[in-house]
Amino acid sequence: MTSLEQERWSRVKGRLKAEVGDDIFASWFARMDLEAVENDTAKLSVPTRFLKSWIQSHYSDRVLRCWQAEERGVQRIELSVRTAAIKTALAKPRADEPADLVHEQKVEKANGTEPRPHMAVSMPVSAAHEASGGSPLDPRLTFETFVVGRSNTLTHAAAKQVAAARRGDLVMFNPLYIHAGVGLGKTHLLQAITWAGNASGERKVLYLTAERFMYGFATALKTQNAIAYKEALRGIDVLVIDDLQFLTGKSMQAEFCHTLNALIDAGRQVVIAADRPPSELETLDDRVRSRLAGGLVVEMGPLGEELRFEILKNRIMAARAHHPGFDVPDNVASFIAKSVTHNGRDLEGALNRLLALSKLSGQPMTMEVAEREVRDLIRPQEPKRVKIEDIQRVVARQYNVSRSDLLSSRRTANVVRPRQVAMYLAKTLTLRSLPEIGRRFGGRDHTTVLHAVRKIEHLLGSDTALADEVEALKRQLQLE
Ligand code: ADP
Numbered sequence: 424m425t426s427l428e429q430e431r432w433s434r435v436k437g438r439l440k441a442e443v444g445d446d447i448f449a450s451w452f453a454r455m456d457l458e459a460v461e462n463d464t465a466k467l468s469v470p471t472r473f474l475k476s477w478i479q480s481h482y483s484d485r486v487l488r489c490w491q492a493e494e495r496g497v498q499r500i501e502l503s504v505r506t507a508a509i510k511t512a513l514a515k516p517r518a519d520e521p522a523d524l525v526h527e528q529k530v531e532k533a534n535g536t537e538p539r540p541h542m543a544v545s546m547p548v549s550a551a552h553e554a555s556g557g558s559p560l561d562p563r564l565t566f567e568t569f570v571v572g573r574s575n576t577l578t579h580a581a582a583k584q585v586a587a588a589r590r591g592d593l594v595m596f597n598p599l600y601i602h603a604g605v606g607l608g609k610t611h612l613l614q615a616i617t618w619a620g621n622a623s624g625e626r627k628v629l630y631l632t633a634e635r636f637m638y639g640f641a642t643a644l645k646t647q648n649a650i651a652y653k654e655a656l657r658g659i660d661v662l663v664i665d666d667l668q669f670l671t672g673k674s675m676q677a678e679f680c681h682t683l684n685a686l687i688d689a690g691r692q693v694v695i696a697a698d699r700p701p702s703e704l705e706t707l708d709d710r711v712r713s714r715l716a717g718g719l720v721v722e723m724g725p726l727g728e729e730l731r732f733e734i735l736k737n738r739i740m741a742a743r744a745h746h747p748g749f750d751v752p753d754n755v756a757s758f759i760a761k762s763v764t765h766n767g768r769d770l771e772g773a774l775n776r777l778l779a780l781s782k783l784s785g786q787p788m789t790m791e792v793a794e795r796e797v798r799d800l801i802r803p804q805e806p807k808r809v810k811i812e813d814i815q816r817v818v819a820r821q822y823n824v825s826r827s828d829l830l831s832s833r834r835t836a837n838v839v840r841p842r843q844v845a846m847y848l849a850k851t852l853t854l855r856s857l858p859e860i861g862r863r864f865g866g867r868d869h870t871t872v873l874h875a876v877r878k879i880e881h882l883l884g885s886d887t888a889l890a891d892e893v894e895a896l897k898r899q900l901q902l903e
């Protein structure tokens with residue numbers, strides 16, 4: 424390929440990144456390569472089949488448009504899978520593994536009990552799961568009850584893919600790392616993977632909270648069973664760890680790191696959820712973080728109003744199965760979806776209140792009743808997760824400089840101050856660390872960022888005009 428073609432390809436990627444944003448770009452396109460441009464066709468390659476089909480079905484038009492913006496002659500995009508992905512080590516049959524899933528299901532049939540619909544599978548699966556040391560599973564948290572919307576499409580697709588894989592299949596991405604704020608469905612998806620994966624009885628999926636993982640090790644160490652515990656962990660097909668941000672302590676992290684490496688090297692799937700991206704798990708050491716970031720990292724955004732409405736409707740339907748008298752008219756549901764913002768837990772809370780009220784008083788669910796009942800759940804929009812790019816964009820616009828000025832090494836007064844303000848906002852409005860912020864501002868050192876933050880903090884105390892300006896920027900960023 425000529426250097427001209429390479430250059431053009433970089434520009435195409437640049438356009439794509441600008442269109443879809445850094446996170447999506449990093450998840451889906453970072454490993455897309457240009458193979459050749461032949462006649463009117465740009466031939467691209469990606470490392471996995473999953474990426475190929477995902478990009479094909481969701482982004483092929485975008486990719487083509489970005490090409491055409493650089494090179495009118497390109498009419499078609501062709502995607503191929505670059506190399507054979509890593510073949511999972513075929514799991515050895517494990518003699519010690521009780522065939523309890525199959526067995527218990529048979530027993531249930533033989534007894535002629537008619538369990539509630541979703542319980543038919545869930546009880547034996549859940550019993551077997553807990554018996555093998557897993558954290559308890561909630562039977563309601565399955566793929567069937569998970570509502571897909573804009574903020575979680577990617578993550579849901581990846582989770583489905585992991586759950587549907589069979590022993591000996593190609594491992595598409597490892598680990599799958601899901602991050603999102605509180606109440607946005609991480610645990611729900613992780614448990615859905617566990618239910619679905621175990622339901623077939625073919626693979627062994629173990630769901631552990633980080634705390635449970637640590638507890639397991641601590642007890643194993645006490646009883647001098649640590650080796651057996653490690654062996655047990657390595658004997659599973661899919662390890663699912665929830666709330667990784669709670670993993671603390673050097674020795675636990677070392678054990679986690681070993682387990683992670685051993686499983687991945689053996690071609691077993693690892694799925695992780697945390698409230699922040701790997702780069703911000705500051706207590707973990709660099710090697711673990713880079714291993715975590717080396718699979719597929721996907722973020723789930725806040726639940727939009729539509730998604731909240733759908734979730735609520737589903738919940739109402741499910742509640743009606745047990746409480747036939749319970750009804751919530753659409754206008755009330757949509758009021759709740761509109762006003763109980765942000766997080767799935769509050770939605771659940773609101774619904775539980777309405778349900779309790781309806782059971783206790785038998786009152787029909789009117790707007791007035793609903794408004795009164797959920798009043799305290801309606802709070803001003805929680806601060807949303809602000810992105811560094813947004814900060815740079817908004818600050819650049821406010822001070823009439825370009826974003827690249829902010830990232831450049833120019834030291835003229837008209838860019839130095841906006842740059843310091845942007846760094847200050849990055850530190851106060853995001854969870855990013857100083858080194859990370861430095862990297863995102865044109866590869867600066869963390870001491871430069873620290874200096875900027877201190878400088879602005881100092882000025883805010885005396886310069887009221889600046890203080891007002893910074894307040895206005897914050898508001899703007901939180902509203903956008
Ligand atoms: P997290 O683990 O991210 O804090 P959870 O998975 O516990 O969040 O979700 C909180 C509540 O919101 C749960 O009751 C969950 O079922 C519900 N929820 C979140 N996202 C969805 C979704 N997309 N579809 C259905 N329910 C959801």
Ligand code: MG
Binds near residue numbers: 609610665666
């Ligand atoms: Mg959770």
